[in-house]
């Protein structure tokens with residue numbers, strides 16, 4: 001039972017690849033023979049510098065990030081980015097556009113409103129956050145300093161299937177729950193950020209990919225620990241970074257390479273999601289998907305049952321069968337299966353079997 005693993009559908013912190021955990025265990029007491037754990041070595045040591053470089057290069061290779069973008073590792077979660085972005089790029093005056101597709105974009109907007117002026121250029125709130133706008137629907141303000149959107153709304157399970165094109169307006173994207181799940185066109189973005197604990201590592205570290213020209217517009221008198229420029233100039237280490245988190249990210253990148261990179265992950269993620277959506281669609285309404293079909297997330301599959309009582313029973317029985325973490329976010333209820341990169345197809349198949357069986361027994 002010591003190494004017993006269950007199917008973990010948690011939205012984050014979330015499942016990590018078993019080979020990554022095994023590698024970390026193998027290197028736990030003595031990192032590559034240095035006699036110390038990664039957690040015990042100086043962030044200024046040559047060993048850690050190599051780990052940081054490997055994590056950066058791993059992300060750069062996987063996403064094919066051009067050289068005019070910096071890759072930074074910050075702390076404070078994706079939530080700190082909600083504040084840092086407007087502090088760096090809005091507080092000096094002007095206005096920013098926000099696209100609202102769910103709870104996380106609402107939270108990002110609320111923090112920006114504390115710093116300066118914002119405009120909501122699109123919101124799907126009235127429909128209950130079941131959809132995302134098409135590129136054609138979006139009208140950017142001519143003077144917008146940037147446009148912010150969330151490429152995958154983790155709570156509602158809606159995802160953009162395209163890289164938003166700002167047509168000259170710098171695009172800032174919260175990709176916390178779908179970064180590295182598929183190939184994207186990085187050059188469409190001025191800044192991409194992601195808390196690591198969904199798809200790329202443990203909690204406590206945030207990846208920021210920022211284009212040099214945006215970086216240069218950050219004010220010079222910013223509080224230094226909230227200043228992107230300071231992180232860029234000091235190679236993500238103006239202070240002690242989350243060394244362990246960065247180490248795990250480097251191992252996850254190695255694992256993704258070994259899996260064939262993002263094209264191969266995208267294919268697998270599509271297959272996994274398709275299995276679950278097919279189970280929902282073929283259930284004669286026993287399961288009702290939350291998102292509209294065109295906006296269905298490949299990462300977070302959200303659905304409802306006829307009553308809250310039945311949803312509770314579903315999650316309890318699933319848990320007893322080794323299918324953990326299916327309860328929807330407390331703010332919206334329902335059921336949510338988070339099936340990130342590291343989540344195995346066998347777990348999706350097991351859930352589909354359980355869903356069919358549960359429906360047969362309860363309808």
Ligand SMILES: *Cc1c(COP(=O)(O)O)cnc(C)c1O
Pocket residue numbers: 012076077078079080104150152153154174175176177195196198
């Ligand atoms: C989880 C999540 C966040 C918040 O992340 P923290 O690291 O907890 O601050 C923000 N945005 C999205 C899309 C998320 O999924």
